[in-house]
Amino acid sequence: MTNIIETTIVTPPGSYEAYLYRYTNIPTSQQYVGIHKGSVDDAYNHSSTNDEFKEVFSNSESQLKFEVLSFGEYAEMQNLEHRTLKKADARNNPLFYNKSNGFPSYDEPDLDKCMELYERIISGEFNVGKEPLSLHEVMVAIQVRFEHSPDLQKTIKEKINDANGNTDKCSPVLVYESRGLEGEDMRGDGNHTVYGAISAKHANDIPVARVPYDVHKDLSLSELKGVSNLMNKMSEITKKEMSVKDGTKHIVDNYFENRVPVESNSNIDWLKAYGFTGGPKSGQISTSMNKAKDLIEQKALKNINQLFCNYAAAPHNITLNDTVESFKDSNTVSIYCSSGKFAVDRVLEAMFAAKAANKKNIVIVIHHPNLRQSKTWKMHIQPQWIANFDYTLNQDFDITFYEMPTTMSDGS
Numbered sequence: 001m002t003n004i005i006e007t008t009i010v011t012p013p014g015s016y017e018a019y020l021y022r023y024t025n026i027p028t029s030q031q032y033v034g035i036h037k038g039s040v041d042d043a044y045n046h047s048s049t050n051d052e053f054k055e056v057f058s059n060s061e062s063q064l065k066f067e068v069l070s071f072g073e074y075a076e077m078q079n080l081e082h083r084t085l086k087k088a089d090a091r092n093n094p095l096f097y098n099k100s101n102g103f104p105s106y107d108e109p110d111l112d113k114c115m116e117l118y119e120r121i122i123s124g125e126f127n128v129g130k131e132p133l134s135l136h137e138v139m140v141a142i143q144v145r146f147e148h149s150p151d152l153q154k155t156i157k158e159k160i161n162d163a164n165g166n167t168d169k170c171s172p173v174l175v176y177e178s179r180g181l182e183g184e185d186m187r188g189d190g191n192h193t194v195y196g197a198i199s200a201k202h203a204n205d206i207p208v209a210r211v212p213y214d215v216h217k218d219l220s221l222s223e224l225k226g227v228s229n230l231m232n233k234m235s236e237i238t239k240k241e242m243s244v245k246d247g248t249k250h251i252v253d254n255y256f257e258n259r260v261p262v263e264s265n266s267n268i269d270w271l272k273a274y275g276f277t278g279g280p281k282s283g284q285i286s287t288s289m290n291k292a293k294d295l296i297e298q299k300a301l302k303n304i305n306q307l308f309c310n311y312a313a314a315p316h317n318i319t320l321n322d323t324v325e326s327f328k329d330s331n332t333v334s335i336y337c338s339s340g341k342f343a344v345d346r347v348l349e350a351m352f353a354a355k356a357a358n359k360k361n362i363v364i365v366i367h368h369p370n371l372r373q374s375k376t377w378k379m380h381i382q383p384q385w386i387a388n389f390d391y392t393l394n395q396d397f398d399i400t401f402y403e404m405p406t407t408m409s410d411g412s
Contacts, residue, residue, distance in 0.1 A: 003060055009040060009068040016071035020080050021046075024065040025056055032097040033084055035077040040068055053097035075105035076264050087112075106259040108266045109223045111273060117216065118230040121209060127172055130205040136173055136194050140180050141187035142221075142228055149192060156196025165202025172209040174231060176216050176224060185210075188224060189231040222257055225250070229274055242274050247288035250274075252295050262292050290372065297371045306407045311338075311367035320404060324365050327402070332361040339377035340369040342385065351397060362397055367404040374406050 005026070012019075018037040023046065025031070032053050036044050048054060056062050070080055082102035090096035120126070160167055173190030180186045187194070188211070197203040216224060229250060232242050251267050254260040260267060263280045267289070276284040301308060311320045320336055327334035333354040337343050350362050366382075368374040382401060389399045 003057075003062040004064045004066050006065040007067070008065070010070065012040065012068075012071045016073075018072065018074040018077040019068050020070045020077050020084070022067045022069055023053075023057070024067070026063040026065055030095050030097060033081060033090065034098075035074070035081045037074045040071075048097055050097040050099060070265075072265065073261060076261060076266075078103065078105040079108060080265065106261075107220070107222075108254070108258055108260045108264070109220065109226045109270065111226070111266070111269055113219060114223050114226040114230065115273065117211070117219070117227050120215075121174065121211065121227070121231070124209075126209040126211050126215075128208050128210050130167070131208045133194070133197055133203055133206050136175075136187065136190075136206060136208070137198055139175070139185055139187045141191055142176075142225055143191075152192045153196040153199065156193055157199045160197055160200040160203050165200060165204065167197055167203055167206050170197070170207055172207040174228065175208060175210045176213075177210055178213040179216065179224070188228045222254065225253065226270060229270075232274075242276075244284055244287050244291065247271050247274065247276055247284065248291040248295065251288060251292035255292070255296055256299075262289050262296070293372050294370045301371075301407055305409060307409070308371065309367075309404065309406055309408055311336075311404060312369075320365065320367055323402070323404065324363075327363040327365070331359050332363060333357070333359050334363040334365060336365040336367060338369055339366050339381060340373045342381060347399075354397060360396075360398055362399045363402055364399065365402050365404060368406050371406060374403075377403075 018035055019040055020033070020035050022034075023032045030053075032046065032048050032050070034047055036047075038044060046053075046057065048057075057064070069084075070077065072080075082104040085091070085096070085098055085101040088096060089101065090098040091100050156170070159169070163169070170193050171190065173193055174188040176186045176188050178185065190206075194206065197206055219227070229242060229246065232246075250270060251260075251262055254267060254270075255262060268279065268285060271285045271288060276288065278285045278287075280286055280289060298308060309316045311317055324334045324336050333350050335346055335350045337346060347362075347364065350364075354360070354362055366377065368377065386401075389397075393399065
């Protein structure tokens with residue numbers, strides 16, 4: 001259209017389901033933000049029902065700027081649209097043509113709100129001095145860790161013992177007032193500190209930061225967990241930094257509690273806020289996401305009375321060895337390999353053994369370390385190796401793959 005005088009489109013990924021876009025009326029700075037399920041190259045323009053914007057859009061003398069702000073899954077773009085419009089309160093903002101603030105596809109923790117509370121907490125605004133340790137020993141706690149660290153609890157205990165029971169150097173234990181199921185106080189951070197102090201010889205009290213109910217009442221439990229995780233993003237002597245396991249737990253909790261997709265931008269933003277490195281394809285973020293996918297798949301199997309077959313442990317390792325042996329005969333050599341680490345050296349050894357024994361057939365029994373790798377093997381790795389063998393081996397050997405079952409009934 002001739003009235004669109006400026007266009008900016010971010011680099012699209014290899015594949016996407018939808019995109020977030022924005023039109024700006026340059027003379028007035030008014031804008032319309034929307035999403036479209038489809039390609040940026042199709043004939044779609046906008047879906048606004050605002051008569052003023054429709055008139056501007058159809059006027060050949062208008063001066064409009066068109067931007068594509070982000071690409072991704074449709075549900076994720078719905079949430080990004082909602083966050084963008086809600087932040088500007090578009091439905092009540094004269095600089096927006098949007099009649100609503102959008103409708104999220106799933107609930108996700110609000111990082112901005114959590115960061116705001118986190119900054120207030122670390123500023124010392126809620127510090128109340130020390131309280132009796134006995135009060136915190138029985139307090140219900142938010143569990144954000146994948147697991148507790150006995151080594152850290154021991155270190156804290158020893159440091160407190162060295163200080164003759166003095167806890168001045170301990171970071172304040174975080175308490176969300178009246179947030180428990182029955183209106184009781186809830187510990188948000190400092191579990192290791194509390195348990196370490198309890199096991200120390202002479203500790204009687206502990207530094208505390210109390211967040212009043214009126215301050216946190218509008219935050220969801222997922223958001224309070226987010227704040228608690230943010231408290232552990234920096235290295236301190238008496239605190240334990242978040243680990244990949246903790247990042248994985250954040251993703252899994254978000255998936256089951258709020259239906260947030262594993263590889264959503266929201267999860268990436270949260271993990272980066274926690275201090276994780278990389279992205280969905282590399283680094284700590286990728287590792288956390290892959291482990292989360294495995295746990296979610298295991299949960300899905302459990303729901304349909306299935307178990308994953310771990311061929312690194314009994315009894316499945318016995319079944320694996322028996323399967324390999326069953327293929328061996330006067331004309332066949334058989335080995336096993338993991339799809340997660342396809343060992344070329346083992347294949348070469350099998351080829352040498354086959355040639356020495358004047359055998360033509362090689363059966364490679366494949367087992368999978370997880371369901372995710374099973375899919376990767378079928379779609380990408382196996383086809384590539386079949387092509388490689390066909391190209392390089394000619395008629396010398398006949399190599400075939402046999403896949404072990406990935407699941408079995410749990411007997412229920």
